[in-house]
Amino acid sequence: MKNFEDRKDRFQFFESFENPLLNLTFKLEVPDFVTYCQQEKIPVFHFFLFHLFQATMKIDNFKYRIYQGEVIKIDQVIPSYTVLNKDGLFNYTRFEYSEKRETFIQRSLEAREVAMNSPKLINTGVDLDERSLKNYIFITSIPWLDFSSIQHPVFKFKSADIPSMAWGRFEKGSNGKITMPFSVQAHHGFVDGYHIHLLADGLKKELEENLK
Secondary structure (H helix, E strand, C coil): CHHHHCCHHHHHHHHCCCCCEEEEEEEEEEECHHHHHHHHCCCHHHHHHHHHHHHHCCCHHHHEEEECCEEEECCCCEEEEEEECCCCCEEECCCCCCCCHHHHHHHHHHHHHHHHCCCCCCCCCCCCCHHHHCCEEEEEECCCCCCCCCCCCCCCHHHCCCCEEEECCCEECCCCEEEEEEEEEEECCCCCHHHHHHHHHHHHHHHHHCCC
């Protein structure tokens, strides 16, 4: 992992922190994918989610994890996001990632249906082994709010190595763009503000290329 070796001293520096997390919230501006999805009858949330994962998996820094005291790089990802069930309680989805958009969206829709219809909390990860848990990326959508900051729950700050991402209410601008509050939380030993910039830029390009 040459890319990690180049920043190993940065990781070692932040690893000594009680809380090594970097948490940035900012206004993300992207092409108007909402209108496109409505015209093509594609679920808006799931379309955006797919392209976010596509952009994320192109940046090594979001794939580094700490496993049994060593840094590893995951080669597959488990998408997981929160939904509200029929009782108004949050629940977790979990499904197998696919690089094919249609397959990804179908699996995501099926996982959402299961989570929404389950009165019990599911997909917490207790059924997975320690190594498999490292494949997660956590997603939260808060579509009602134009928030300016967010702090994701963390079991242990010192060992928190799984990126968490969140976005809020979409706003259509007169310039043909969509803006939203967008947040990324990640281990600062792996991810800097620069990499979050790369993610935002990569997501914009992903959407631009797939709205044609």
